[in-house]
Amino acid sequence: MAFIELHNLTKQFGPTTVVSPLNLAVERGEFLSVLGPSGCGKTTTLRMIAGFEAPSGGSIKIDGADITRTPPSKRKIGIVFQSYALFPNMSVAQNIGYGLQIAKLSKQAIQQRVDEMLAIIHMQEFANRYPHQLSGGQQQRVALARALAIRPQVLLLDEPLSALDAKIRVSLRQDIRAIQRELGITAIYVTHDQEEALSLSDRVLIMQKGEVEQLGTPAEIYNNPKTSFVAQFVGTLNTLEATLHDAKRGILQFGSQQFEVSDSFDAALQGTTVQVALRPERLSLNGAVSQNQLHGVVKEQMLLGPIVRFHVEVEQHLLFVDVFNDTNVSRLPNRGEAVVVNFAPHDCLVLAR
Amino acid sequence: MKKRPSLIAWLFIVLGTSYFLLPLIATFLFSLRAKKDTLGFTAYQRVFEDSSFYATFRFSALMALLTIIASMLLLVPTVYWAYLRHPRLHRLIELVSLMPFVIPPIVLVFGLIKSYSRPPVILVQSRGLLIAGYMVLALPYMYRAIDAGLRATNVKTLTEAAQSLGAGWPRIIWQVIVPNIRGALVNGAFLTFATVLGELTLAQYLAWPAFGPYLARISQNKAYEPAALTIISFALTWVIFGIVLLFNSKDQQQTQFGGTH
Numbered sequence: 001m002a003f004i005e006l007h008n009l010t011k012q013f014g015p016t017t018v019v020s021p022l023n024l025a026v027e028r029g030e031f032l033s034v035l036g037p038s039g040c041g042k043t044t045t046l047r048m049i050a051g052f053e054a055p056s057g058g059s060i061k062i063d064g065a066d067i068t069r070t071p072p073s074k075r076k077i078g079i080v081f082q083s084y085a086l087f088p089n090m091s092v093a094q095n096i097g098y099g100l101q102i103a104k105l106s107k108q109a110i111q112q113r114v115d116e117m118l119a120i121i122h123m124q125e126f127a128n129r130y131p132h133q134l135s136g137g138q139q140q141r142v143a144l145a146r147a148l149a150i151r152p153q154v155l156l157l158d159e160p161l162s163a164l165d166a167k168i169r170v171s172l173r174q175d176i177r178a179i180q181r182e183l184g185i186t187a188i189y190v191t192h193d194q195e196e197a198l199s200l201s202d203r204v205l206i207m208q209k210g211e212v213e214q215l216g217t218p219a220e221i222y223n224n225p226k227t228s229f230v231a232q233f234v235g236t237l238n239t240l241e242a243t244l245h246d247a248k249r250g251i252l253q254f255g256s257q258q259f260e261v262s263d264s265f266d267a268a269l270q271g272t273t274v275q276v277a278l279r280p281e282r283l284s285l286n287g288a289v290s291q292n293q294l295h296g297v298v299k300e301q302m303l304l305g306p307i308v309r310f311h312v313e314v315e316q317h318l319l320f321v322d323v324f325n326d327t328n329v330s331r332l333p334n335r336g337e338a339v340v341v342n343f344a345p346h347d348c349l350v351l352a353r
Numbered sequence: 354m355k356k357r358p359s360l361i362a363w364l365f366i367v368l369g370t371s372y373f374l375l376p377l378i379a380t381f382l383f384s385l386r387a388k389k390d391t392l393g394f395t396a397y398q399r400v401f402e403d404s405s406f407y408a409t410f411r412f413s414a415l416m417a418l419l420t421i422i423a424s425m426l427l428l429v430p431t432v433y434w435a436y437l438r439h440p441r442l443h444r445l446i447e448l449v450s451l452m453p454f455v456i457p458p459i460v461l462v463f464g465l466i467k468s469y470s471r472p473p474v475i476l477v478q479s480r481g482l483l484i485a486g487y488m489v490l491a492l493p494y495m496y497r498a499i500d501a502g503l504r505a506t507n508v509k510t511l512t513e514a515a516q517s518l519g520a521g522w523p524r525i526i527w528q529v530i531v532p533n534i535r536g537a538l539v540n541g542a543f544l545t546f547a548t549v550l551g552e553l554t555l556a557q558y559l560a561w562p563a564f565g566p567y568l569a570r571i572s573q574n575k576a577y578e579p580a581a582l583t584i585i586s587f588a589l590t591w592v593i594f595g596i597v598l599l600f601n602s603k604d605q606q607q608t609q610f611g612g613t614h
Contacts, residue, residue: 050513050517051516052513052516071516072513072516072517073516073517073518073519073520073521074519075517076519077517078517079513079514079517081510081513081514083507083510085507085510085511085513086514087511087514087529087532087533089529089532089533089535098515098518098520099518099519102518102519102520102524103519143514146514146518147517150518150519
């Protein structure tokens, strides 16, 4: 039995369904991200687990106990908010110790736990500061320590990094993951940032319009998106529409050119249009010759640091092609140059309608 | 480069200040003339020698204090609850809080007398009724202060954070909400204090020996003492205001020295 079990969990606000019946099982110690665009129901799901929203239907179980109707103060769930939500009237140490004080731990025990938490977040020297004397990243670390100090069963994080700037976001997300692993705590992390979700999680749940689109490991989500929404939402993607030239062998007609996919289709589909997705990093220019070759012209090149992204026009359609920014390996083509885009049939994702 | 205020700006500052200060200075000078042909504090001496000055002031100050406590006990949880759970109720509360500005105190007091001077509830002789009346008069100030305090605080998320740490409602209000709107509460208390201290109508018609009726009586019978009293109450008001400022500056002493990292 899983540690957290959501069974047919639903939420409606008046006539609008925010979360359609949701079933989810999270294992003990797992780090699960819930990823989706704003308004997809991910935060509402988190708030139902925390107890801040009452579900319209279904149940929530943690460690076998049904907590669907338990008030939030009795759930033993730690939560970290986007806005930090530190108590402005309390020092860092008082903030971290607040939950322990409520739990009526002895002064000594509180002090000990607070010191322990301060050490985990590397902020021992800030114990007596007040929240407004800290930077955003520091405040969020204190918020994390405060949530963890009560030794919660589950840690919920509601877009905890969205209010921080890019550098801090990356370093803090590594810290969060390291602390979560160290303490072995089960965590659910809500985010709209796919990079965060992919880099942090054991598994990622992708939601859209209150429905689950896909649940899987980051690699599964990225390499084998089940729906076109997932494919589009996660990572950069080229999508092109091509006609089935030979359904059985998976040969597609794209303008005046042809390419092959590894799927085979029902003969009845012959001549229909299918949607094919290609990751930019699976395409290459000139160089190695692959089974599929499309001829085009470079329209634009953009330096993204370690990679260079080419916009190649093929049959009046722009394809993104990512190439390593390494001129030792190959000469990078210039704008206006004719190129050949190479890719393998198994790199083509035929998207479900 | 420092921008110097223009001549016109100065003119208006001077005009505004004199509109406020001239009558005060005139009153002050007048209050010093209780003895013919000499300037002195005779009028003040007489005021301070009058035992009913102390008695009425003490009474009103006590009533003001009780009004402040009762208003806060009523309004902090109410407005907080509206913020948290019924944001739409907010408008209604705001509207109700403005009623004392629309309904004159004389209407209020006769309404109170009419309602509570006969069975089933007889309250006209109770201080509770006076305090309740004061609470109504102070409602706009107190409500606005609390509202502003809560508006400046991230009420919802702080509440949820406290809840997730195991805190119940009384604890959240007392340990999380109240300390974070302390400045606003002090402001509301100050305005309430000033309102109750100078209030005439309610105390007069409910027949309480309050400071307001005392002021009115003195001004009808004496010439110089009312001027002295005006200056005294003005000074008292400013002393209280100074205390408020002190409170607020204490808040600001915990200024940022961490900077952004």
